[in-house]
Amino acid sequence: MRFVPLTAPSAARAGLVTLASVAVALLLCALIFVFYGVSPAEVYTTMLSGTLGDSTGLAEVGRRTIPLLLIGAGLAIAFRAQFFNIGGEGQLLLGAVFAAGTALFVPMPAPVLLPAVFVMGAVGGGLWALIAAGLRRWNVNEILSTLMLNYIAVALVTYLIAGPWKGKDVRGYIYTDSFPDAASLPVVAGTQVHWPTLLLGVGVALGLQWLLSRSTFGYALRVVGENPGAARYAGLSSARVMTVVALITGGAAGLAGAGEVAGIHHRLLEAGQISLGYGFTAVIVAWLARGNPALCLITAPVMGIILAGGDLLKIDLNMPFRVVDVFSGVILLCLIASEVFVRNRVVWSTRE
């Protein structure tokens, strides 16, 4: 078996290969479920009927889609620039920290408070990603640095809610006081879908798609990502592109963090409660979308179904939430392993 490069791979081929790889991933996961001792059919029907076939479930999918869309759209352009930011989790948490700090401690007239909460959230996430971009200049691989920064962000959140920011009227638990009403986002009635953040996510996804495909910066970003040698020859500064990319992706993740605390929790609380691994799941959202921020409008809800479905598996089938990591990991592996079939034709003869 060998691969023969295709000169111009079609979008249809990419779509088909993506669907096939997701199908293979679901089969592999089914094997693991058999090994665990539950019927894969039961797992998949529970996940699908509980999320898509039920209005409460649908709202849960929507709630999880919001952070996935924001982080995924940002990561899509990061991957296009070959900046492998795995730190969406940490950047989301720093966004939540900055947003909570603003909501709790900065006196501000009501109408400007919410915008300020979001701006500060973006600043927090952006700065956290900037550390990785800076370290990259010292040849530190950003996959490792952003990952370490995730762990550090978790410790920072725990420190704040157990220490200096611990709520006055809270006993025993560790979280902050509630935000003032002016810093709470409206939701779709009866759900936890904080629609202003959802709109923001749609705007960010479309805006980043425009930036990537129509702007000069987007062009520079694609050149730096696809052909670093040519970029250097053309005088494009890879370091400058990485800095901006880090600010954008981290900022988008920070917005997601601000949305979670202002829209759902109304306080800063433990890292594991703010995020269900959105940062990692968003990697798959961006990869499924093949680096197109706008396509995250489709792939984010798909992964939203898996996260909401994981909750259902925990409740209905008493499975550990870790099942979501298995889904994510297997889908991610199948996606990247199938990439070769997008760009190449397979020839089965051994003769060269």
Added chain:
Amino acid sequence: MDNIVVEALIRALAVGTPLLLACLGAIINERAGVVNLGVEGMMAVGALAAFAVASAGPDANLWMAVGAAMLAGAALAALHAVATVTLRANQFVSGLALALIGTGAAGLLGKKYEGLPLFNKVADWNWGGFVISPFTVAALLLAVALAFYLNATRPGLTLRSVGENPAAADVLGVHVGAVRVLAVLAGGALSGVAGAFLALSYRASWADNMTAGLGWIAVALVIFVGWRPLRAVLGSLFFGFLYYLQFRLQGNSPVPPEVFSAMPFVLVLVVLALAGLRGQQGNAPAALGRPYVRGER
């Protein structure tokens, strides 16, 4: 005074053992040109497999438990080998997927083992008050053996050539793909043993997330020690000592505990930045992270 020094050394060796085992495994596959960031996942499935075999009954065989851990780690690594060597997938992202699959599958399949007793713990050796695990001794010997293998034997040279210049190795008749696959499997098996140490000796129990980020630190350690097995001994001892300090200082100081839990990760960043500034990345195998395609360049 002597006691404190001995205690520090014992503790540093103990925490350093899984780091060293996993780091040696990563050195093998990286010297062949393949990065595998999935160490945390391979360690987790290794720990689970070892615990599952060792808790099966009072006469469970510990050798079999370690063997199961090696198989589990290598099986997960095989996915990485197929994806990156055969299908030329991005090695970094594939490793990340492996970490997710490994920790996820271990947490999922390990649920029924939570809180179960371990019938046989691997007994520590006590040399006149100096308590050491057989795993530690094995890891140290392995480091020496690997240094010899890489630097003084022909197969070791072949392995390195595949990581430095796969095209040249190919011309000389080396099957680049086969060497890389074997190296990835060996790396997985060693990560599995690192997990077995945690489950059978260090913690002697099973709990979800018992690898606690050690796998990631092992990955960073490879860069810090410049892909050299003997330096890996010192590097893992150094990080083991930091863990000991963290354990000693916690509770006895006005510093909040979160500072200590974040410390290993901050240190990894500092260490990687220092290695980067010193130009240590220059020691990296030249073809590291790049799939080999015959006839290209």
